Structures are given as C-alpha cells and as structure tokens.
Amino acid sequence: xxxxxxxxxxxxxxxxxxxxxxxxxxxxxxxxxxxxxxxxxxxxxxxxxxxxxxxxxxxxxxxxxxxxxxxxxxxxxxxxxxxxxxxxxxxxxxxxxxxxxxxxxxxxxxxxxxxxxxxxxxxxxxxxxxxxxxxxxxxxxxxxxxxxxxxxxxxxxxxxxxxxxxxxxxxxxxxxxxxxxxxxxxxxxxxxxxxxxxxxxxxxxxxxxxxxxxxxxxxxxxxxxxxxxxxxxxxxxxxxxxxxxxxxxxxxxxxxxxxxxxxxxxxxxxxxxxxxxxxxxxxxxxxxxxxxxxxxxxxxxxxxxxxxxxxxxxxxxxxxxxxxxxxxxxxx
Amino acid sequence: xxxxxxxxxxxxxxxxxxxxxxxxxxxxxxxxxxxxxxxxxxxxxxxxxxxxxxxxxxxxxxxxxxxxxxxxxxxxxxxxxxxxxxxxxxxxxxxxxxxxxxxxxxxxxxxxxxxxxxxxxxxxxxxxxxxxxxxxxxxxxxxxxxxxxxxxxxxxxxxxxxxxxxxxxxxxxxxxxxxxxxxxxxxxxxxxxxxxxxxxxxxxxxxxxxxxxxxxxxxxxxxxxxxxxxxxxxxxxxxxxxxxxxxxxxxxxxxxxxxxxxxxxxxxxxxxxxxxxxxxxxxxxxxxxxxxxxxxxxxxxxxxxxxxxxxxxxxxxxxxxxxxxxxxxxxxxxxxxxxxxxxxxxxxxxxxxxxxxxxxxxxxxxxxxxxxxxxxxxxxxxxxxxxxxxxxxxxxxxx
Numbered sequence: 001x002x003x004x005x006x007x008x009x010x011x012x013x014x015x016x017x018x019x020x021x022x023x024x025x026x027x028x029x030x031x032x033x034x035x036x037x038x039x040x041x042x043x044x045x046x047x048x049x050x051x052x053x054x055x056x057x058x059x060x061x062x063x064x065x066x067x068x069x070x071x072x073x074x075x076x077x078x079x080x081x082x083x084x085x086x087x088x089x090x091x092x093x094x095x096x097x098x099x100x101x102x103x104x105x106x107x108x109x110x111x112x113x114x115x116x117x118x119x120x121x122x123x124x125x126x127x128x129x130x131x132x133x134x135x136x137x138x139x140x141x142x143x144x145x146x147x148x149x150x151x152x153x154x155x156x157x158x159x160x161x162x163x164x165x166x167x168x169x170x171x172x173x174x175x176x177x178x179x180x181x182x183x184x185x186x187x188x189x190x191x192x193x194x195x196x197x198x199x200x201x202x203x204x205x206x207x208x209x210x211x212x213x214x215x216x217x218x219x220x221x222x223x224x225x226x227x228x229x230x231x232x233x234x235x236x237x238x239x240x241x242x243x244x245x246x247x248x249x250x251x252x253x254x255x256x257x258x259x260x261x262x263x264x265x266x267x268x269x270x271x272x273x274x275x276x277x278x279x280x281x282x283x284x285x286x287x288x289x290x291x292x293x294x295x296x297x298x299x300x301x302x303x304x305x306x307x308x309x310x311x312x313x314x315x316x317x318x319x320x321x322x323x324x325x326x327x328x329x330x331x332x
Numbered sequence: 333x334x335x336x337x338x339x340x341x342x343x344x345x346x347x348x349x350x351x352x353x354x355x356x357x358x359x360x361x362x363x364x365x366x367x368x369x370x371x372x373x374x375x376x377x378x379x380x381x382x383x384x385x386x387x388x389x390x391x392x393x394x395x396x397x398x399x400x401x402x403x404x405x406x407x408x409x410x411x412x413x414x415x416x417x418x419x420x421x422x423x424x425x426x427x428x429x430x431x432x433x434x435x436x437x438x439x440x441x442x443x444x445x446x447x448x449x450x451x452x453x454x455x456x457x458x459x460x461x462x463x464x465x466x467x468x469x470x471x472x473x474x475x476x477x478x479x480x481x482x483x484x485x486x487x488x489x490x491x492x493x494x495x496x497x498x499x500x501x502x503x504x505x506x507x508x509x510x511x512x513x514x515x516x517x518x519x520x521x522x523x524x525x526x527x528x529x530x531x532x533x534x535x536x537x538x539x540x541x542x543x544x545x546x547x548x549x550x551x552x553x554x555x556x557x558x559x560x561x562x563x564x565x566x567x568x569x570x571x572x573x574x575x576x577x578x579x580x581x582x583x584x585x586x587x588x589x590x591x592x593x594x595x596x597x598x599x600x601x602x603x604x605x606x607x608x609x610x611x612x613x614x615x616x617x618x619x620x621x622x623x624x625x626x627x628x629x630x631x632x633x634x635x636x637x638x639x640x641x642x643x644x645x646x647x648x649x650x651x652x653x654x655x656x657x658x659x660x661x662x663x664x665x666x667x668x669x670x671x672x673x674x675x676x677x678x679x680x681x682x683x684x685x686x687x688x689x690x691x692x693x694x695x696x697x698x699x700x701x702x703x704x705x706x707x708x709x710x711x712x713x714x715x716x717x718x719x720x721x722x723x724x725x726x727x728x729x730x731x
Contacts, residue, residue, distance in 0.1 A: 001532055003345065003382040004420035010430055011347055011372075011379050018376030018706025032708030171384040171530065171538065172345040 002173035005207040012043055030067050033059065034076040041080065042174065048211025048241035050277070056080050064093075071102030075110060082114050085283040085313060090114050105131070112143065119316035121151045138168045142179050149186040152317060157186060177207035184216055189318070193223050211237055215246050222253045231257075238266060244273035245288055251296045267296050278306075286310040287322060294326055304328050334470050334544045334662075336373035337712045338566055341538055346372045346709060347382040351501050352470055353526040353541045355389075355624050356657040358507060359632040359692040365508045366696060367391075367414065368469075368658065369526040369541075372502040374707045375465055377700070379502060380432050380448065381418040385538065386531045387504055388415040391439070391514070392575055394523045394625055401647035403617040405625060407523055407575050412439035412514055414506050416463065417531055418448070436461045436506060439513045453505070453695055458512030461505070466697035468499035469690050472663035473681035475723050480667070481549060482720035484599050492682025498705035505695045510628045520629035521640070524655070525574040525622065537571050542622030544637075544662040550619055550670075551588055553715040556595050559587035564714035574623050582620075589616040596670045604673030614645065615670065626655035637662045638669050658690030658697065 002008075019036045022028050028036070037060045044052025060077040067073040078093035091114055094107050112127035124147045131140040145160035161183055168176055184199035197220040203213035214233055222230035230253050237246035251266035274292050277285040287310040293303035304326040311319040323329070334352045342349025351370040358364035367389045372379055381387070393408040415437045421430035432448040438459050446454035449464035474495030479487035508514065514522065525542045529535035541547070551565045565588055568581050577585070593613040597605045605614045618641055625640045630653035633639075640654035656662050661684065668678045688698040713719045 001384045001530065003347065003384040006420050006430070007347070007380045007383060007432075008345075010421075011345075014376040014378035015346070015706065015709075017378070018374070018704065019708060021703075022706050028708065031710055035708040035710065169536075170341045170344050171348055171382055175344075 001171075002176055002206060003171050005173055005177075005209055008173050008207070009043075009046070009209050012039065012046075015039055016043060030063070030070045030072050033063050033067075034072045037063065037076045037080065041083065045178075045212070046174065046207065046210055048215070048237065048243050048246070050242045053080070053083060054280075057084060069100060071097040071100035074100065075102060075106065078110055078114075082110070082117060083284075084281050085117070085286075087114055087118055087313065105134070109139075109143065112147070116147055116150055117316075118314045119150075119319070121147060125151070136163075136167065138164050138170075138175060141167055142175070142182075145179075146182060149182065150316065152190075154186060154190055158183070173206045177203045177210055177213065180206065181210065181213040181216070184213065184220075188216065188220070193220055196220055197224065211241055211243075211246075215249065218246075218253075219249055222249075222256075227253060227257055238269075242273070244270040244277070244292070247273070248292045248296055255296060263296070271297060282309070283313055286313070287319065290322055290326060294322075300327055334472075335539075335541050335547055336470075337709060338548045339539055339570055340567065340711055343709050343711045345382065346375070347380065347502070348385050348528045348538050349373055350526055350528055350539045350541045351468065352544065353524070353624065353656070354469070354658050354660075355524040355626045355655040356660075357626070357628060357630065357632045357653050357655070358694075359634075359657075360694075361507070362631065363510055365510050365514070365522075365626070365628050367506045367508070367524060367526075368696065369504045370466075370468060370470075370501040370697075371504070371528070373468070373499065374705065374709065375500045375502050376704060376706045377465060377500075378429060379465065380421065380430060381416075381434065381463065381502060383418050383420045384531055386415050386417050386529050386535060388413055388527050388529065389506065390525045390527060390574065390623075392523050392623075393517045393519055394521045395519060396521070396644055402644050403614065404621050405521075405523065405644065407621070407623075408517075410517065412517070412522075414438055414508070416461070416504050416506075418463075434461075434463050438508070451695065458509040460507040460694055462695035462697075463504045464502065464695075465500055465700045466503040466695070467686070467688055467699065467701050468496050468501040469658040469686050469697060470496040470499070471661070471683050471686040472496070473683045476681050477545075477549070477663065477667075478716065478719045478723055480599065481552070481554065481596070482716045484595060486599060486671075486679065488679070488681045490682050492680075494683045494687065497687050498701055498703075499707075500700045500704035503695070503697045505697060507694055514628060521625060521627050523575070523621075523623040523625055525624075527574075537573075539570050540572070540574055540622075542574055543619070543624060543666075544656065545666050546619055546622050548712055549716075550592055551585070551714075552592070552719070554592050554595055555715070555717065557588045557591040560584055566714060569622075574621075577620060585620060586612070586616055589613060589619055593619075593670060596667075597673070599671050600676070602675075604671075604675050618645070624655055627653050630654075632657070634659050635661065635665070637665045642669065642674065659685060661685075 016039050037056045040052050041056040057080040060080045063073045064077050074093040074097040078090045081090035108127045112124045115124040128144040128147050141164035145157045149157035180199050180203035184196045187196035200213050200217040218230040218233035234250040238250045247266045247270040251263045255263035274289040286306045290303045290306035293299040307322040307326040336351045351373045354368040358366050391412040394405040418434045421432045423431045434446050436444050444454050444456035446461045453460050453462035471494045473492030476488040527540045528538045547566050590613045633652040634657050636652035637656045637660045639652045640650040643650035
C-alpha cells in the first residue's frame with residue numbers, strides 16, 4: 001500500500017510552494033535548488049504540465065549560471081535538457097559535471113537515461129547492469145527493466161519490472177505509479193491492449209491525478225471499444241493540461257464517433273499549441289507533433305518532415321516506426 | 333538534527349519521516365502523560381500525514397535491576413500502544429484546504445476521531461489527541477554540534493544559532509490519563525518509543541525513534557569503527573524492534589557505539605567513561621535500548637532528560653520524571669552526559685530554547701510559524717565528515 005495520490009500530490013505541491021518561497025526570500029543551497037528543479041519536473045510529469053518542465057529547465061539554467069563550479073548544477077540541467085530532447089547538450093553537461101568531480105554513479109545513471117533516449121541501448125544496458133550488480137535497489141532494477149523494454153525484449157523487461165516492484169519498500173506512490181505506467185506503455189507498443197490497459201489502470205488507481213497514465217488509459221479505452229469512457233476521461237485532461245496530446249486524442253475519438261464540430265474545436269486547439277511548442281522546443285515535440293499531423297492534423301507531408309527530424313535526433317525503433325507510418329523509409 | 337532526514341524512505345516521503353519524540357507528565361494537568369511525535373521535517377502549510385502509515389507510540393513498563401548500578405533497564409512484555417492513522421482527505425474547508433481526518437486507538441482499545449489542525453483536538457474518556465502543523469520544538473546549534481563531532485573539539489559559541497529556527501513540522505500529541513490508560517501496570521516507570529509502520533495487517537517498520545541524536549549522531553560514521561568503517565547503520569536500525577533487537581546486526585551496533593562513544597568521551601581531553609576490559613563502553617547497552625524512560629508518578633520537570641538513565645548507571649534512586657519535555661535542552665544534556673559524564677561544567681551549545689517556547693497547556697506544541705523555513709530535503713550524511721562538509725559548502729560552518 002502506498003500513500004493516497006491526493007495526499008502525495010498535496011505534499012508535493014506544499015513542498016514546492018515552500019521551497020519557492022525560500023528561493024525568493026532566502027539563500028537556498030545548490031542542493032536545495034537542484035532539488036526544487038526535480039520536484040517541479042516531477043509535478044510537471046505527473047500533472048501533465050509542460051509549463052512546469054519549462055520552469056524546471058529555466059531554474060536549472062539559472063543554477064548553472066550562478067553556480068558554475070558545482071557539478072550538481074550541471075546534473076540538474078542535464079536532466080532537464082534530456083527531458084526536452086536536447087541530448088547532445090545534456091551529455092556535454094554531464095561531461096562538465098564529471099570534470100567537476102560529480103558523483104560517478106549518479107552521472108552514469110544520467111548518461112544511461114540519455115543513451116536510452118537516443119537508442120544507444122547497448123551502452124545504456126551496460127551501465128544499468130553494472131548498477132544492478134552494485135546494488136539491486138528499486139531504482140536500478142526499474143531502470144534496467146526500462147532499457148530492456150525499449151529494446152523490445154518484453155519478457156526480460158517484465159522480469160525486471162516485477163523484481164523492482166517486489167523490491168520497493170517506500171510509501172510514496174510516485175515511483176510505483178510511474179513504473180506501472182511504463183509497463184502499460186510497453187504493452188501498448190507490443191499491441192497487447194488488455195495488458196496495457198491493466199497496467200495503466202493500476203497506475204491511475206494508485207495515483208488518480210496522473211495525467212499521462214489517464215491519457216493512455218483513455219486511448220486504450222477507445223481502442224477497446226469503450227468510447228464513452230475514453231471521452232469522459234480525456235475531456236478534463238484536454239481542458240486542464242497544456243500538453244496538446246490530450247486534445248489530439250479527444251479530437252480523434254470525437255471525430256470517429258461523428259462529433260465533427262467538437263472534434264474540430266479540439267483539433268484547432270491542438271494545432272495551435274503544437275505550433276507554439278515546436279517554435280520553443282522543436283526537438284522535444286517533433287515526434288508528438290508528427291503524430292498529430294499524421295492523424296487528426298491531416299498533413300502527412302508535415303508529419304513526415306517532423307518524423308525524419310525526430311529520427312535524425314534519436315535512432316530508436318519508435319522513431320523509425322513513426323517515419324514508416326508517415327510514409328517514409330527510415331535507414332537501417 | 334535530532335532524527336530529521338535520517339532515512340532514505342523518509343527523505344523520499346517526508347510524511348513518514350520522524351523528526352522527534354517527547355514524553356513528559358503534563359505540566360498543567362497532573363495525572364496526565366503527554367506523548368508527542370513530530371513528523372515531516374520542514375513542513376509547509378498544506379502538508380498531510382500518509383494514509384499508508386500508522387504512527388504509533390509503543391509504551392512498555394520498565395524496571396531498574398536490583399543490586400546496584402546497572403547498564404540497561406529491564407523491559408516488561410505488556411504494551412500500552414497508541415496508534416494514529418489518517419485517511420485520504422475527501423473534503424476541503426472554506427479556505428480550500430484539504431480536510432484530513434484521523435483516528436487514534438488508545439491502550440484500552442477505545443478509539444478517538446480527530447481532524448487535522450483542529451486546535452481543540454478531540455477527546456475520549458482518558459485521552460485527548462491533536463494532530464497538525466506546528467512549530468518544530470527542536471532547538472540546538474546543529475552546526476556547532478556537527479563541528480564538535482567532526483573535529484573532536486568543542487565548537488560552540490556563547491550565543492549559538494538554532495539550526496531549526498523557523499521550521500514547522502507535523503505533530504501528533506496524545507495526552508493520556510495515567511490511571512485510566514496505564515493504571516494496570518504494576519509500576520510507574522515506562523519506556524516509550526515512537527514508530528512509523530506501514531498500515532495494514534502486517535506492519536513493516538519504516539522509522540523508529542527513542543532518544544534524541546542516537547541514529548544520526550551516535551550511530552554515525554566517525555571513521556573510528558574498526559569493524560565496519562564504511563557502513564550506514566541507520567536503515568538497519570530503523571527496522572529493529574526497539575525493545576528487542578535482533579541478533580543479526582547487534583555486533584555491528586555494539587562496535588559502532590563502543591567506538592563512537594569513546595571518541596566523544598575524549599572530546600574534553602579526559603576519559604570519564606573508562607572502557608570495560610573487552611572494549612565495551614559503559615553507555616553502549618543503555619543506548620542499544622533506544623527508548624525514553626519516564627516515571628508517571630513524578631511531577632513534570634522541564635529539564636529531566638536522561639536523569640533516570642543516569643540514576644540507573646549510578647545505582648541511585650531517580651529524583652525526577654525523566655522523559656523529555658518540549659522545552660528540555662536535550663542536545664546539551666546528551667553531550668554533557670556522554671562527553672563529561674557529569675564530571676565538570678555542563679556543555680552548552682549557546683541555544684537555550686526554541687524560537688517560541690512550547691506551551692504548558694494542550695496541545696503543547698507552539699502554533700506554526702506563519703512563514704516557515706522550508707529547506708530542501710536530502711538524506712543527512714551518515715559520515716560526520718560529510719555532514720561538516722555539507723555545512724561548510726552551505727556557508728554554515730567554518731573551514
């Protein structure tokens with residue numbers, strides 16, 4: 001049993017508010033500022049707020065500017081750069097952190113996450129395996145599972161996901177909900193919708209406010225024929241989240257059910273928002289924007305351009321598939 | 333700090349991180365025993381207790397072995413537990429804040445329901461309960477404390493700085509009528525330990541707390557433990573039953589306490605606690621029994637921390653209630669006890685009270701700071717040298 005999501009989110013919000021006040025009034029340490037970056041990024045992920053990711057990235061940037069001789073500043077910025085798909089600058093930040101004698105184990109873990117995002121799975125796997133050999137705790141086991149999942153080795157991924165779950169001894173719901181959501185995503189990619197639905201449902205039951213898990217659950221509901229549930233779940237997400245993915249999904253499902261006018265409204269919102277995001281964070285949203293233009297956006301050429309740009313950044317199976325679906329022929 | 337930020341799980345979820353534990357006869361209501369557990373160090377307004385945890389005070393009768401000076405108490409088998417659990421909030425108040433309800437199960441099996449932050453608390457026959465955001469009652473010059481341990485020389489100023497100044501914390505306050513709740517015990521001495529365990533049928537211990545500064549300081553890594561030079565013992569310690577340590581790691585705890593207590597004893601340049609022929613420090617067995625001891629038949633005394641323990645070691649009757657009151661300078665008492673053994677002037681860290689003194693009346697803990705200091709959370713280093721380096725990097729300690 002983990003702490004109820006409503007409590008965990010309330011406590012997270014309170015911590016962020018409190019530390020932001022301190023950041024304004026007092027002189028927080030580098031560690032505290034790096035922690036604030038992490039807390040805001042976590043909130044952004046859980047509550048589907050791109051604005052939080054942007055804020056965290058800005059704070060991390062400011063931290064490097066103000067504390068250029070502290071490895072932790074560069075680690076915080078590397079993490080946020082990775083989240084925004086600025087992979088080369090993220091790796092450069094980690095190199096700087098290493099030169100500043102940052103913790104080697106922590107830096108390896110950050111590098112592994114970026115290698116994984118880039119499709120450099122062998123390198124990521126080596127790091128993750130060493131971490132498990134060194135200390136098979138929840139984080140190490142979950143990270144190893146994630147690499148296997150990205151490589152398409154679903155049985156192996158599931159084995160390590162199970163191990164991570166059994167290893168978890170905390171009460172915070174966030175780590176387990178994120179793990180459950182990852183498992184749901186993995187099964188979605190392997191077209192096992194029922195398994196995927198079960199895991200996304202588990203994540204949402206543990207953390208009802210978990211927006212990405214709710215979004216995927218809605219997608220799965222629709223795919224499994226439960227359109228009404230999908231729409232009911234997506235509407236509040238599309239209204240409150242600044243991530244246009246939910247408006248995109250809602251527009252698609254509404255369109256499929258003949259509610260054309262409402263679908264067009266959501267489509268328009270999603271398009272405007274993707275234009276904004278591509279202008280500010282092109283690399284981060286190229287793939288999602290490609291999905292939009294490939295589906296409800298109805299501009300396959302634009303989708304293909306974006307898909308190719310995404311593939312040039314990261315040679316992952318998902319990126320190649322996106323190019324193929326957009327009508328292209330990915331190399332390799 | 334006392335026990336703030338001393339476990340990875342507590343740092344990950346502050347709602348289960350015990351900060352401190354206090355037990356004292358009520359100064360305003362004779363015949364009442366007050367138990368206080370503080371949780372969620374550096375709490376901000378709006379924080380809540382976890383509904384996945386049970387917060388409990390474990391109370392057992394203790395006796396002092398007959399026949400002269402002793403090294404540890406004899407703990408009875410009967411327990412008089414008080415367990416508080418909390419629900420996920422389902423409503424908000426007029427100000428839009430979540431309303432969290434709690435339930436306290438008393439030693440006689442009765443339960444009392446209460447609401448978070450209700451200043452009046454809730455009452456049942458023989459008990460009153462409060463839970464909510466309050467000012468952290470801890471006060472000590474944490475920087476001077478760490479410098480003292482790291483440099484092995486007394487490093488306090490005449491006017492110290494309270495490291496917990498401005499902090500708020502979640503507090504659980506239970507006031508028990510001694511006759512009603514503890515009356516069937518044959519004696520009046522009780523051991524009290526605070527625990528946070530997972531809620532449910534088979535509770536797993538997440539954190540525990542007995543005496544101040546044991547886990548973070550006495551069990552810290554000073555680089556002198558020749559058995560386990562590099563081993564953080566806190567998580568192992570946290571999972572132990574305070575009244576019955578398992579044999580698995582007992583040797584490790586003993587070696588650590590023997591080494592660290594000896595080093596601390598020598599800080600003032602003299603040995604007040606000569607080691608036994610086998611290297612055992614005279615205080616090791618006492619601190620292995622990590623709980624507070626209170627005499628419910630004695631009246632309230634503000635500065636009685638460790639008095640009963642000292643009486644045990646000296647083979648004399650104790651004079652006060654012992655325990656630990658909210659305004660007791662436990663940090664100074666602890667250091668004086670370990671470093672000087674009472675032979676010489678008391679050690680002072682230059683911080684004599686909290687920012688706001690705790691009250692003599694229920695709910696005892698001072699109201700929360702309206703603008704609390706909300707520090708970041710990180711696992712306090714186990715290595716004392718790292719604790720000092722951390723404070724130096726933050727500009728809080730001299731280099």
